[in-house]
Amino acid sequence: MLSELERTAIRAAVERLGDRRAAAAETLAMLQRERGWVSDEALAEAAMVLGMPREELETVATAFELVFRRRVGRHVIMACDSVSCWIKGADSIVALIKERLGIGFGETSADGEFTLLPAGCLGLCEQAPAMTLDGLPYGRLDAKTLDEIFARIGEDKHGDSAH
Amino acid sequence: MATPLTERLKADGTAVSIGEYEASGGYRGLEKARAMSGHEVLDLVKASGLRGRGGAGFPTGMKWSFVPAKDDGGPRYFVVNADEKEPGTMKDRILLEGDPHQIVEGIAIASRAIGAEHAFIYIRGEYLASAAALERAIAEATERGLVGRPEEGRGPEIEIHLSSGRYLCGEETGLLNALEGKRPNPRNKPPFPQVSGLWGRPTVVNNVETVANLPHILREGPEWFKALSPGSDAGTKLYGVSGWVAKPGVWEMPMGATVREILEGKAGGMAEGRVLRGFLPGGASTDFLGPDKLDLRMDFDSVGKAGSRLGTGTMVVLDDKTCPVGMVLSLERFFSRESCGWCTPCREGLPWIVRILEALEEGRGEEGDLERLEDLSRKLAPGRTFCALAPGAVEPLQSALKLFREDFEAHLRRKGCPWK
Numbered sequence: 001m002l003s004e005l006e007r008t009a010i011r012a013a014v015e016r017l018g019d020r021r022a023a024a025a026e027t028l029a030m031l032q033r034e035r036g037w038v039s040d041e042a043l044a045e046a047a048m049v050l051g052m053p054r055e056e057l058e059t060v061a062t063a064f065e066l067v068f069r070r071r072v073g074r075h076v077i078m079a080c081d082s083v084s085c086w087i088k089g090a091d092s093i094v095a096l097i098k099e100r101l102g103i104g105f106g107e108t109s110a111d112g113e114f115t116l117l118p119a120g121c122l123g124l125c126e127q128a129p130a131m132t133l134d135g136l137p138y139g140r141l142d143a144k145t146l147d148e149i150f151a152r153i154g155e156d157k158h159g160d161s162a163h
Numbered sequence: 164m165a166t167p168l169t170e171r172l173k174a175d176g177t178a179v180s181i182g183e184y185e186a187s188g189g190y191r192g193l194e195k196a197r198a199m200s201g202h203e204v205l206d207l208v209k210a211s212g213l214r215g216r217g218g219a220g221f222p223t224g225m226k227w228s229f230v231p232a233k234d235d236g237g238p239r240y241f242v243v244n245a246d247e248k249e250p251g252t253m254k255d256r257i258l259l260e261g262d263p264h265q266i267v268e269g270i271a272i273a274s275r276a277i278g279a280e281h282a283f284i285y286i287r288g289e290y291l292a293s294a295a296a297l298e299r300a301i302a303e304a305t306e307r308g309l310v311g312r313p314e315e316g317r318g319p320e321i322e323i324h325l326s327s328g329r330y331l332c333g334e335e336t337g338l339l340n341a342l343e344g345k346r347p348n349p350r351n352k353p354p355f356p357q358v359s360g361l362w363g364r365p366t367v368v369n370n371v372e373t374v375a376n377l378p379h380i381l382r383e384g385p386e387w388f389k390a391l392s393p394g395s396d397a398g399t400k401l402y403g404v405s406g407w408v409a410k411p412g413v414w415e416m417p418m419g420a421t422v423r424e425i426l427e428g429k430a431g432g433m434a435e436g437r438v439l440r441g442f443l444p445g446g447a448s449t450d451f452l453g454p455d456k457l458d459l460r461m462d463f464d465s466v467g468k469a470g471s472r473l474g475t476g477t478m479v480v481l482d483d484k485t486c487p488v489g490m491v492l493s494l495e496r497f498f499s500r501e502s503c504g505w506c507t508p509c510r511e512g513l514p515w516i517v518r519i520l521e522a523l524e525e526g527r528g529e530e531g532d533l534e535r536l537e538d539l540s541r542k543l544a545p546g547r548t549f550c551a552l553a554p555g556a557v558e559p560l561q562s563a564l565k566l567f568r569e570d571f572e573a574h575l576r577r578k579g580c581p582w583k
């Protein structure tokens with residue numbers, strides 16, 4: 001079920017843009033931000049609030065790579081596989097990540113912690129090879145920097161559970 | 164050497180504040196523009212010779228001049244293209260993150276020229292730091308009454324649209340569809356956006372770097388702008404280098420700097436133990452050039468004459484320890500993934516190209532594969548598809564087939580990739 005806040009946000013977007021369709025993009029981005037992914041149920045309800053057929057909103061949702069239509073892990077890694085990163089060894093970086101998490105592209109680890117996705121050029125070419133983790137950029141990746149990044153996530157998790 | 168676009172950037176990477184920006188002459192170009200008519204601003208930009216930095220090099224003033232001169236009372240829009248997803252391209256990010264007021268001022272000037280009261284910055288979803296810097300800059304400029312009050316002649320209202328991502332969102336008509344909340348599929352041209360763009364209204368779309376030039380052109384004048392470069396293309400250019408070079412990066416230099424000046428002078432030459440084999444001069448969708456082109460001037464006309472395109476001006480370098488076939492495969496996988504599927508040559512041709520290149524890499528290549536790749540390159544050439552994605556996709560392929568023919572043949576002969 002959409003929260004009252006989410007419904008209000010959708011109506012506000014329609015009002016501000018004066019156009020239901022234009023609000024579709026904003027609605028999907030908002031749901032993605034709030035929920036981490038957009039479920040079938042959320043999409044159907046959002047379409048109702050927008051006053052457009054579910055299929056029409058679906059058409060928009062599936063066109064964009066940062067709208068996730070399947071449940072993802074607590075952390076999402078998007079590893080660049082485009083040309084500048086490929087030259088700098090993106091394949092081996094991806095292999096390291098896959099080995100460490102025990103998952104392939106498009107998969108989520110069994111503990112629900114990580115999802116790994118391929119990304120087209122992230123615009124971090126001078127720092128290749130690069131990836132984003134939960135939307136934040138990381139460049140000049142190698143075995144060592146990856147270790148450090150994963151260690152930091154481990155610590156954060158530790159911190160969380162102390163609450 | 165003047166570097167107007169980047170000279171205010173701070174070493175710590177934080178954004179230039181409004182105070183710092185104004186202290187260095189910021190917003191004076193806008194002041195000048197406000198004292199002129201829209202038409203005068205347009206003429207001045209035309210006279211400067213500024214060409215679009217988004218990849219095609221279209222003259223900016225001429226682009227603006229297609230907006231109907233007669234005001235019918237309805238809205239007009241100015242849109243900044245900050246989607247930057249062309250593989251190998253990272254130049255706009257530097258400007259957005261480091262000096263957002265330069266973009267805000269540029270938007271206000273362009274909007275003045277075309278009579279737009281609303282502007283959008285369409286920015287890729289991964290550029291969160293850029294979006295945050297812009298948001299702050301817009302708030303600061305609005306608070307000072309520099310923008311955001313079109314009813315008082317202090318426009319435009321500027322809105323940031325954070326994209327949910329796709330390469331085609333950067334194609335200007337795909338971008339307009341995305342802004343309207345549709346799939347980012349390209350539109351038919353004509354009608355051109357300047358006549359019928361966002362919600363069917365006159366709209367101009369310009370690249371970030373193009374917009375960043377406007378404050379300086381207004382403040383210093385067209386003659387100053389032309390004198391910045393040694394050649395016929397005016398101004399400076401943000402050049403970038405990625406690949407196995409000593410210091411990958413982005414630098415502002417006079418338009419028409421040579422490949423050598425960029426590659427050796429700025430990027431420090433090749434990384435140790437690596438030899439230059441070729442380069443894509445301006446992002447993924449440009450033709451490869453060989454090491455014999457070190458003294459080529461990196462401006463639109465010179466690179467065009469050499470058989471490629473300046474594109475985004477960000478070079479991707481191929482070295483002797485990297486397989487050219489593997490590099491082209493990486494490029495074609497990207498394009499194939501990003502095809503919207505509207506035209507048959509692109510929808511079917513790109514995956515076919517990928518399958519052949521994979522076969523070559525994995526030792527399953529067959530007699531006739533190289534000819535098939537050549538044939539496919541021709542079938543995806545300009546004029547055969549709806550948008551420029553497909554023609555761009557085959558530029559590196561067709562040129563690699565010529566420049567690195569022996570390497571392609573070696574994959575066939577040796578039944579696999581010699582680099583593996």
Ligand SMILES: Cc1cc2nc3c(=O)[nH]c(=O)nc-3n(C[C@H](O)[C@H](O)[C@H](O)COP(=O)(O)O)c2cc1C
Nearest residue numbers: 215216217244246247248333334335369370373551
């Ligand atoms: C597939 C495709 C992707 C594009 N991506 C971008 C982009 O990310 N940024 C950009 O400025 N131009 C991009 N362009 C070029 C735009 O269509 C357009 O020409 C440009 O924004 C115009 O700006 P300019 O006149 O200032 O150069 C792309 C073109 C194509 C065909």
Ligand code: SF4
Nearest residue numbers: 503505506509548550
């Ligand atoms: S060329 Fe490719 S991306 Fe462009 S409209 Fe045709 S199918 Fe779509």
